[in-house]
Amino acid sequence: MTDAQKKKCLQVLSEAEIFSSAGILELDTVLDSFSSIRDFPKNAVIYSRDSREKCIGILLSGEARVMKEHVTLSVLRRGGHFGAVVLYNDADRFVNTIRAKTECTVLFLQKEGVDRLMAHNRHFAESYIAYLSRRIYFLNAKIEAYTAPTGEERLLGYLHGLCDADGVVSGVSITEISRQINVSRAGIYRALDHLSAQGKLRYADRKIQLL
Numbered sequence: 658m659t660d661a662q663k664k665k666c667l668q669v670l671s672e673a674e675i676f677s678s679a680g681i682l683e684l685d686t687v688l689d690s691f692s693s694i695r696d697f698p699k700n701a702v703i704y705s706r707d708s709r710e711k712c713i714g715i716l717l718s719g720e721a722r723v724m725k726e727h728v729t730l731s732v733l734r735r736g737g738h739f740g741a742v743v744l745y746n747d748a749d750r751f752v753n754t755i756r757a758k759t760e761c762t763v764l765f766l767q768k769e770g771v772d773r774l775m776a777h778n779r780h781f782a783e784s785y786i787a788y789l790s791r792r793i794y795f796l797n798a799k800i801e802a803y804t805a806p807t808g809e810e811r812l813l814g815y816l817h818g819l820c821d822a823d824g825v826v827s828g829v830s831i832t833e834i835s836r837q838i839n840v841s842r843a844g845i846y847r848a849l850d851h852l853s854a855q856g857k858l859r860y861a862d863r864k865i866q867l868l
Contacts, residue, residue, distance in 0.1 A: 663688055666764050669717050673736045676715075678784040679774050691770025696762050703755040703763055704739060711768040713740040719761030724754045728837050731818045732758060741785065742792055744768055758828075808840040809848040813857065816867060824867035 658666070663685070670676040670684050694717070697703050703721055704714060715738040723730045723739060730753065733739065739755050774781045815838050819826045835842045849860045859866040 658688065658692070658694060662694055665717060666692070666694070669715060669736050669764070673715060673738060675738065675741060675781070675784050675788050678780040679778055683774060683778060683781075687766065687770035687773060691767040691773070693765050694762065695765065697757045697760070699757055699759055701757045701761075703757055703761065704751055705754045706750045706752070708751050710765070711744060712765045713738055713744060713771060714755065715764045715766070717762040717764050720758040721761055721763075722756045722758050724756055725752075729819065732821075734821065741788060744771060808838075808844045809851055811838045811840060812845060812848045813852060816858070816865060820865075820867050826865040826867070828863065829865075830863065 666688055667681060667684055670679070671681070676684065697719075716733050716735055718735060721733045721737075721739075723733060733755070739753075740751070743751060771785075775785070812834070815834065816826050819829065831842050831845050834840075835845050840848070849858070849865075852858050853860055857868055859868065
């Protein structure tokens with residue numbers, strides 16, 4: 658890892674949900690001994706049920722989809738990470754597929770590095786546990802969204818899982834949304850019209866702004 662790469666890794670980790678509580682010197686040591694950086698082209702599989710390495714992946718750049726079968730559960734962006742939920746699980750398979758939505762650069766931290774942070778930094782361990790707790794609520798909300806009785810509720814729940822920090826969902830086709838939440842294309846357009854009339858979103862040029 659070059660000095661420029663390490664600098665970028667430290668910056669992204671310091672902003673990430675879990676790793677912001679770890680010290681720079683601790684992270685520096687972990688990067689030296691227990692990490693790797695990999696580039697992925699658009700649509701490449703970054704991690705899947707066939708992956709065996711115990712690690713956490715953190716996006717340094719680009720966007721990636723978290724997918725269960727054909728359903729996009731969420732979109733990861735810079736600082737977003739995957740693998741933390743199953744890192745200490747006895748299961749030998751990862752539960753989802755992480756696929757590059759754009760060209761991506763991913764930092765992989767091996768389990769041994771996370772073990773080291775756990776052992777030496779109580780604040781990091783507490784942040785890790787708090788993150789796992791929040792994931793339980795997130796997944797419950799996802800279940801509610803996909804089992805909602807109306808197309809509008811399902812659509813809104815799905816969009817909230819895909820939007821960026823500004824509430825924007827872009828580059829997603831009506832056909833894809835229809836397939837993801839099992840609502841017809843006509844039903845999606847009707848739901849968009851109704852939600853727009855209610856002031857809950859704006860839709861134009863394949864770009865949705867949640868309000």
